[in-house]
Every structure is written in C-alpha cells, then in structure tokens.
Amino acid sequence: MxxxxxxKVLFLVALPMALxxxxxxxxFWEEITAFKKADSIRFPSPHQILFVGSSSxxxxxxxxxxxxxxxxLNRAFGGSTLKEVNYxxxxxxxxxxxxxxxxxxxDNDFAGDATxxxxxxxxxxxxxxxxxxxxxxxxKITYVSIKPSPSRKQLSPKFMEANNQIRHFLKKQNNAxxxxxxxxxxxxxxxPMKNIFLADSLHMNAQGYAIWQKxxxxxxxxx
Numbered sequence: 001m002x003x004x005x006x007x008k009v010l011f012l013v014a015l016p017m018a019l020x021x022x023x024x025x026x027x028f029w030e031e032i033t034a035f036k037k038a039d040s041i042r043f044p045s046p047h048q049i050l051f052v053g054s055s056s057x058x059x060x061x062x063x064x065x066x067x068x069x070x071x072x073l074n075r076a077f078g079g080s081t082l083k084e085v086n087y088x089x090x091x092x093x094x095x096x097x098x099x100x101x102x103x104x105x106x107d108n109d110f111a112g113d114a115t116x117x118x119x120x121x122x123x124x125x126x127x128x129x130x131x132x133x134x135x136x137x138x139x140k141i142t143y144v145s146i147k148p149s150p151s152r153k154q155l156s157p158k159f160m161e162a163n164n165q166i167r168h169f170l171k172k173q174n175n176a177x178x179x180x181x182x183x184x185x186x187x188x189x190x191x192p193m194k195n196i197f198l199a200d201s202l203h204m205n206a207q208g209y210a211i212w213q214k215x216x217x218x219x220x221x222x223x
Contacts, residue, residue: 082124
C-alpha cells in the first residue's frame with residue numbers, strides 16, 4: 001500500500017472516531033470547557049456573587065455593570081436546564097466558593113419536554129439546593145422566577161405553578177430568597193410586555209433586563 005493511500009485510510013478511520021467522541025460529549029461541554037480554560041488562566045476570586053443557569057443570564061452582557069460595586073461572576077451556559085446545572089455542579093458552582101448564588105433556570109426543562117410534571121422541575125431545584133448546602137451551609141441562595149416568555153405562552157400554567165412551589169420551598173430554607181420577575185414582566189391585562197423581548201419573543205432586550213436588575217439588586221449581598 002502506498003503512503004498516500006495509507007494516509008487516506010488513517011483519515012477515514014480517524015474521522016468517524018472524532019465524530020463519535022464529539023457525539024459522546026455531554027450537552028454544553030464546549031461552554032463548560034471554555035469556563036475551565038478561563039479559570040486556568042486566571043481563577044476567579046472567592047466570595048463573589050455567582051450567577052448560574054440558562055441563556056437569560058448568559059446573554060446578560062451588562063450584568064457586571066448593572067450591579068456596580070458587587071463582585072459578579074457569571075457561569076450561565078447555553079439553554080441549560082436544572083438537570084444540566086446539577087450535572088455540572090462540580091464545574092460551575094462548587095469550585096468558586098461564592099458568598100451568594102443566584103439561579104435562573106427551569107423554563108427550558110418544560111420547553112424540552114412538554115410532558116414533564118411540575119413536581120419534577122421543583123425536585124431538580126431542590127436537588128441543586130441540597131448540593132449547594134452540602135458544599136456550603138452558609139451561602140445565600142437566590143432563585144429568580146421563571147419568566148413569562150410570549151413564545152412559551154402555552155407553558156405559562158406550569159411556569160406559574162413551578163414558581164409558586166419553589167417560592168414556598170425557599171421560604172422554609174435558611175438564607176434563601178425568591179425573586180418574582182414573572183409578574184413584573186406582565187402588562188395591565190396580565191400578558192407579557194411585548195416591548196421587553198427580542199424578536200424571538202423568548203430572550204429579553206435592555207428594557208427586560210432593567211426589570212430584572214431592579215428586582216434582583218435588593219437581594220444581593222453588599223459585603
């Protein structure tokens with residue numbers, strides 16, 4: 001066999017193996033790897049306010065400047081679910097020894113599986129809280145309610161019930177808070193404000209984030 005032909009055979013063998021390795025990677029692994037690479041260059045200082053969850057936090061480009069004077073670390077990724085935040089707990093939460101953890105996640109759980117019961121999503125949040133408490137019993141946990149995205153109007157009943165159950169759960173927890181942004185994003189008729197969302201009717205524009213900033217700021221630890 002010629003060297004040229006041998007090289008082609010190696011390429012054809014290696015290509016499926018590379019594709020297989022990529023297929024076996026867990027969801028959002030590239031984003032988690034990017035966090036790890038950034039940490040290896042300069043590891044974040046401890047005792048920051050850690051924001052974790054899905055794209056509503058990930059796309060908040062002005063997050064640090066919207067909370068001047070507060071040490072903010074953003075480790076939200078992709079269109080993650082609570083299941084995936086739990087999966088990556090040791091990568092995106094535990095290493096940072098945060099003084100406060102702010103969570104936005106849950107709506108993608110329902111959007112990814114329309115048959116998923118509300119109790120299952122609430123259980124996922126309870127599991128995450130338990131993991132956080134086992135790592136640090138004193139860290140403040142703040143959960144931002146699922147938002148009323150117009151594109152997910154059909155899921156609103158589940159969103160509201162999940163928010164209600166999570167709020168009641170957190171009331172019984174020490175050093176925990178629930179931030180209701182759901183109702184703050186509705187107009188006088190009880191429908192989501194159209195002018196606070198991007199064209200996809202799912203993610204927010206600057207006006208939407210201004211509502212969140214005002215709702216979240218009173219819950220952030222100053223020291």
